[in-house]
Amino acid sequence: MTLSKANRQRMLAYGLLLPAFIVCAVFIVYPLVMTVVNSFKPGAGMNLAKNAKIKFNATTYVKTLKDTETWKVLGRSFVYLFGSLIPSYLIGLGTALMLNKSFAGRRTFRLLMILPWAIPGVVASIMFMWMFDSTYGVINHLLMKIGLIDAYKPWFVDRQLVMFSVILPTIWKGYPFFTITLLAALQAIPIELYEAADVDGCKAWSKFIHITWPEISEASALALILNGLWSFRVFDIIYAITKGGPGTASTTIAIKIYNEAFQYFDINKASVLGVVSVVVCGIICLIFYPYMNQEGK
Amino acid sequence: MTNYRALKRLKKVSFYVGLVFILVVLLFPLYWAFQSSITSTRLILSKNPPLFPVSFDFSAYKEVMTRKPIFLWLKNTVFVSITSTVFGVALSLLAGYSLSRFKTMGNKMMGFFLLLSRMLPATLLVIPIYMMFSKVKMINSLWALIMMNLVNIIPFSTWMMKGYFDSIPRELEEAASIDGCTWFGGYTKVVIPLTLPGIAAVSIYSMILCWNEFLYSRTLAYNEKRWVFTVGISSFIGEHSINWSQIMAGGILFIIPLMIAFAFLEPFLVRGLAAGSVKG
Amino acid sequence: MKKGLLFVLVIALMCAPFAVFANATPEKKGSEPIVLDFPTWQAEEAGFAEFWKTVIPQFEAQHPNVKINISQIPFSQFTDTLITRYSAGDAPDITHIATRFFDQFASQDWFENLDPYFKGTDILSDWTGLEDAMLVDGHHQGLVLMGYGFVLYYNEAILNKAGVSVPTTVAELKAAVDKINALNDADISAYGTTTTQHNNAYNDFANFIYGEGLTVVKNGKFYLNTPEVVAAVKDYNYVASNAPVGVTTEMLRQLFIDGKVAMMIDGPFVAPLIEKADADLKPSLKIARVPFTQIPGTISNSLHIAKDLPEERKRLAFDFIKIVAEKENQLLYTKYTKNPCGRMSVALEITDPNTKYIFEMGAEAVNTLPASKNLSQNYSKYTSLAVEHILQLQKKGANVEAILKAMENAMYSNSLEP
Numbered sequence: 001m002t003l004s005k006a007n008r009q010r011m012l013a014y015g016l017l018l019p020a021f022i023v024c025a026v027f028i029v030y031p032l033v034m035t036v037v038n039s040f041k042p043g044a045g046m047n048l049a050k051n052a053k054i055k056f057n058a059t060t061y062v063k064t065l066k067d068t069e070t071w072k073v074l075g076r077s078f079v080y081l082f083g084s085l086i087p088s089y090l091i092g093l094g095t096a097l098m099l100n101k102s103f104a105g106r107r108t109f110r111l112l113m114i115l116p117w118a119i120p121g122v123v124a125s126i127m128f129m130w131m132f133d134s135t136y137g138v139i140n141h142l143l144m145k146i147g148l149i150d151a152y153k154p155w156f157v158d159r160q161l162v163m164f165s166v167i168l169p170t171i172w173k174g175y176p177f178f179t180i181t182l183l184a185a186l187q188a189i190p191i192e193l194y195e196a197a198d199v200d201g202c203k204a205w206s207k208f209i210h211i212t213w214p215e216i217s218e219a220s221a222l223a224l225i226l227n228g229l230w231s232f233r234v235f236d237i238i239y240a241i242t243k244g245g246p247g248t249a250s251t252t253i254a255i256k257i258y259n260e261a262f263q264y265f266d267i268n269k270a271s272v273l274g275v276v277s278v279v280v281c282g283i284i285c286l287i288f289y290p291y292m293n294q295e296g297k
Numbered sequence: 298m299t300n301y302r303a304l305k306r307l308k309k310v311s312f313y314v315g316l317v318f319i320l321v322v323l324l325f326p327l328y329w330a331f332q333s334s335i336t337s338t339r340l341i342l343s344k345n346p347p348l349f350p351v352s353f354d355f356s357a358y359k360e361v362m363t364r365k366p367i368f369l370w371l372k373n374t375v376f377v378s379i380t381s382t383v384f385g386v387a388l389s390l391l392a393g394y395s396l397s398r399f400k401t402m403g404n405k406m407m408g409f410f411l412l413l414s415r416m417l418p419a420t421l422l423v424i425p426i427y428m429m430f431s432k433v434k435m436i437n438s439l440w441a442l443i444m445m446n447l448v449n450i451i452p453f454s455t456w457m458m459k460g461y462f463d464s465i466p467r468e469l470e471e472a473a474s475i476d477g478c479t480w481f482g483g484y485t486k487v488v489i490p491l492t493l494p495g496i497a498a499v500s501i502y503s504m505i506l507c508w509n510e511f512l513y514s515r516t517l518a519y520n521e522k523r524w525v526f527t528v529g530i531s532s533f534i535g536e537h538s539i540n541w542s543q544i545m546a547g548g549i550l551f552i553i554p555l556m557i558a559f560a561f562l563e564p565f566l567v568r569g570l571a572a573g574s575v576k577g
Numbered sequence: 578m579k580k581g582l583l584f585v586l587v588i589a590l591m592c593a594p595f596a597v598f599a600n601a602t603p604e605k606k607g608s609e610p611i612v613l614d615f616p617t618w619q620a621e622e623a624g625f626a627e628f629w630k631t632v633i634p635q636f637e638a639q640h641p642n643v644k645i646n647i648s649q650i651p652f653s654q655f656t657d658t659l660i661t662r663y664s665a666g667d668a669p670d671i672t673h674i675a676t677r678f679f680d681q682f683a684s685q686d687w688f689e690n691l692d693p694y695f696k697g698t699d700i701l702s703d704w705t706g707l708e709d710a711m712l713v714d715g716h717h718q719g720l721v722l723m724g725y726g727f728v729l730y731y732n733e734a735i736l737n738k739a740g741v742s743v744p745t746t747v748a749e750l751k752a753a754v755d756k757i758n759a760l761n762d763a764d765i766s767a768y769g770t771t772t773t774q775h776n777n778a779y780n781d782f783a784n785f786i787y788g789e790g791l792t793v794v795k796n797g798k799f800y801l802n803t804p805e806v807v808a809a810v811k812d813y814n815y816v817a818s819n820a821p822v823g824v825t826t827e828m829l830r831q832l833f834i835d836g837k838v839a840m841m842i843d844g845p846f847v848a849p850l851i852e853k854a855d856a857d858l859k860p861s862l863k864i865a866r867v868p869f870t871q872i873p874g875t876i877s878n879s880l881h882i883a884k885d886l887p888e889e890r891k892r893l894a895f896d897f898i899k900i901v902a903e904k905e906n907q908l909l910y911t912k913y914t915k916n917p918c919g920r921m922s923v924a925l926e927i928t929d930p931n932t933k934y935i936f937e938m939g940a941e942a943v944n945t946l947p948a949s950k951n952l953s954q955n956y957s958k959y960t961s962l963a964v965e966h967i968l969q970l971q972k973k974g975a976n977v978e979a980i981l982k983a984m985e986n987a988m989y990s991n992s993l994e995p
Contacts, residue, residue: 009399010399010401012395012399012480013395013398013399013401013403013404014395014401014403014404016391016392016394016395017391017392017395017396017404017407017408018407019388019391019392020388020389020391020392020411020451020455021392021407021410021411023388023444023447023448023451024410024411024414024447024448024451024452025410025414027414027426027429027444027445027448028413028414028417028422028448030425030429031417031421031422031425031426032417034425035417035421035425048424091323094319095319095323098312098315098316098319101312103309103312103313107560107563109316109320110563111556111559111560111563112320112324113320113323114501114559115324115327115552115556116323116324116326116327117505118505118508118509118551118552118555118556118559119327119330119548119551119552120508120509120511120526120527120530120548120551121509121511121527122511122527122530122531122534122544123330123530123544123545123547123548123551124326124548126539126541126544126545127326127329127330127333127545127548128326130329130333130341130342130541131326131329133342136342136343136344136346138329138341138346138348141344141345141346142348169326172323172326175323177502180498180501180502181457181498181502183494183498184461184494184495184497184498185460185461185464187494188461188464188494188495215464218460218463218464219460219461222456222457222459222460223457225412226415226452226453226456226457229412229415229416230415232416233415233416233417233418233419235418235419235420236511236512253418254418254420257418257420257421258418258420261420261421262420270420270421271421274417274418274421277416277417277418278413278416278417281416282413282416285409285412285413285416286409289409
């Protein structure tokens with residue numbers, strides 16, 4: 001009994017995808033299930049064996065969604081997300097475009113440009129904490145020397161400034177991802193397209209809009225979503241520098257979840273917030289899914 | 298005609314100037330980390346820190362390299378990173394191709410699930426994951442780290458490879474099969490070579506992800522003999538004080554192996570085989 | 578049909594791990610040596626490491642078939658790792674924690690009641706009064722290893738330059754701050770305290786209150802908005818507003834030994850750091866009694882035993898604790914670490930004057946942990962919320978009454994009644 005072509009195709013499709021899928025599924029399903037279960041157990045602490053006795057109840061969902069603090073935290077998460085994503089992307093695009101040209105020393109420059117990616121998060125956080133220190137930081141010193149500010153600024157202490165100040169190291173660590181991804185995409189654009197445009201006498205800007213951008217837009221969308229998902233959940237950088245402070249001025253949802261679980265031992269609330277976080281990410285993904293799942297050319 | 302040449306030279310010079318300026322701004326924190334590792338904190342944390350190295354005091358590096366088992370950390374990190382990257386990229390190559398070429402319902406759902414697995418906050422994953430590994434007695438095994446790295450790498454790499462595969466027209470594979478190649482032959486001889494820049498990018502991305510991994514490394518492999526570099530560096534943060542110059546020195550040393558790996562992978566990022574493949 | 582088969586196969590594969598994990602059984606312990614797991618952040622810390630390396634062989638000599646595996650976990654992730662292990666049901670055999678988390682851990686019903694084990698030993702009768710902090714429902718659930726009183730660190734050179742002698746009262750402290758500010762040296766701060774969102778920032782605030790014989794909680798109510806406490810906090814505001822802004826505790830200590838902070842109040846464990854100061858600064862960096870009427874103090878760390886361990890391991894773990902508590906070893910503890918130990922009678926045998934001084938201050942110290950079950954069980958949340966307001970109290974010209982009122986209201990609205 002030979003399989004029909006359609007079935008063979010389907011087996012090939014699944015056969016290629018399953019190994020990767022299974023590796024992820026094995027380690028995600030159990031935690032996902034546990035999180036959802038814990039979110040329905042008000043009063044659950046960290047003693048998970050005791051939690052089995054608590055009855056299912058959705059009251060924490062109601063309480064959390066009614067709490068204005070939850071929405072403030074979500075808002076901050078989005079500020080953090082877009083505040084770091086868009087500049088990272090732009091810097092990544094700019095550097096990729098520059099590195100796409102061939103010039104002497106290109107290899108060295110390429111190496112240097114992506115170094116921030118390689119620094120471990122804990123070291124980068126301490127670096128930025130020192131550089132932007134309100135009393136002895138070198139950035140304050142430099143900015144005053146150049147004359148951009150007239151007094152040392154309390155970068156990580158002032159409630160208005162702190163989100164901006166934690167976004168900076170995030171951009172710094174985030175842009176090389178875009179540099180590399182976009183550079184690879186730019187490399188795939190056939191030179192003939194540019195040569196033809198040159199023959200037609202096109203300007204650089206018009207070449208960008210009509211040739212470069214369409215070719216890299218899918219890769220860009222993909223990179224933005226993937227990096228966006230990462231930025232939404234990451235908490236290392238903010239936690240290492242401000243612990244979400246002063247007060248809650250830099251507390252994003254990832255930090256709040258950590259605090260609720262590991263500081264306040266309220267795994268129920270942490271799980272509720274975790275589910276909320278997943279739902280928000282899921283919705284955004286669903287909206288952009290068609291763009292990512294386009295046919296190949 | 299000299300006007301044209303002058304303009305061209307001006308463009309070239311301003312390009313280099315712009316490049317160097319951007320580099321200086323972007324790499325300043327790294328430079329400052331280096332400066333902090335060779336200058337005393339008394340000078341660095343002051344109202345008038347020295348912007349250029351005044352004393353080349355490499356004692357922090359000496360301390361780090363002799364007092365701490367830094368080569369053990371390096372060995373562990375290299376083992377975990379390379380193994381995870383090799384397996385991760387291999388799995389993503391297959392999976393990404395599938396997502397690109399086949400649009401079945403099952404594929405769409407599995408593809409979405411891969412993204413979903415990146416939406417759960419890590420702090421909520423840690424305890425159930427620890428439980429799972431604890432039950433099969435794989436705590437303090439580097440293979441546990443490799444598996445968690447795979448979970449980190451695969452979703453992104455798969456989708457990124459899908460993007461790169463999307464840019465390879467199907468006509469090429471069809472041409473190959475007309476020439477008598479099996480699917481696999483076509484895949485390896487035609488498609489893969491064209492996506493080498495993508496593969497290089499994904500490999501670099503995976504290496505860096507593994508190299509920087511901290512949360513699972515510190516939770517699942519807390520035994521000193523199994524520390525990876527990130528956990529080792531965090532040990533400079535003591536209960537009462539932080540050894541500042543050593544942490545900065547450690548951070549700088551940390552990047553060096555990565556730079557070597559990158560120098561090795563970087564040629565593949567370059568246009569070469571991709572050019573001129575699409576004809577009419 | 579093929580699609581259905583495939584679907585079933587996928588589900589089966591996803592369920593397989595559950596089967597594997599659920600059925601993994603613990604190995605039988607035959608005549609192999611028993612290994613007790615002892616993770617701590619002190620395995621490589623100067624002074625403490627020597628102590629542990631002395632008592633562990635003593636234990637192993639007494640128990641031929643048992644070994645203790647002491648492992649180093651960096652302090653910054655120690656508590657999180659411990660929480661993960663306890664939650665996952667994989668608690669270590671010997672539990673060492675920073676005591677400020679004790680009540681939180683105990684509230685999860687994780688610790689064994691040690692009173693039955695203490696019976697028949699002389700430990701409780703010769704131990705620091707701070708051991709009472711280990712009581713949960715009238716039973717001790719741990720052994721305090723180190724309680725201490727805060728001390729005043731000062732830079733003699735700066736004080737001399739400003740023409741000030743070491744302050745012994747809060748009034749003198751305020752005057753000293755003024756005189757040092759008059760020097761107008763931009764590189765020097767007259768006083769230092771933690772000025773970032775961390776529960777260490779709570780300590781200094783509490784010190785100014787408890788140091789004057791007051792408390793934060795009295796008779797089951799917050800005592801914050803009484804005239805005496807408001808006055809004490811105003812003093813805190815006066816002094817703390819001179820501290821460098823946005824500085825973590827570790828940065829603060831570094832700034833002190835770099836000669837950039839004139840005075841700060843911290844635990845005695847900072848003294849070894851002074852050894853690392855530059856040679857020209859070291860002679861000026863000194864310790865004195867805090868400028869308060871009482872010495873505020875707290876407990877640093879303690880040993881505990883997990884409730885869910887097999888009986889034999891619990892007994893062995895307590896045998897280890899017994900050895901740690903022996904008089905000779907307690908003397909070694911103080912000798913190696915230069916910190917007060919738990920056994921009180923050791924005080925008579927200390928010869929080094931500095932250490933004796935610190936020991937006496939530790940014995941005199943008043944516990945600054947809140948005297949309320951709800952607050953100590955929610956210590957992290959309580960201090961986190963308090964620090965949010967304390968950071969505002971660190972600004973010059975802050976409206977102390979308003980902030981203290983806001984703090985009390987915030988506590989009540991977050992279910993943090995004393």
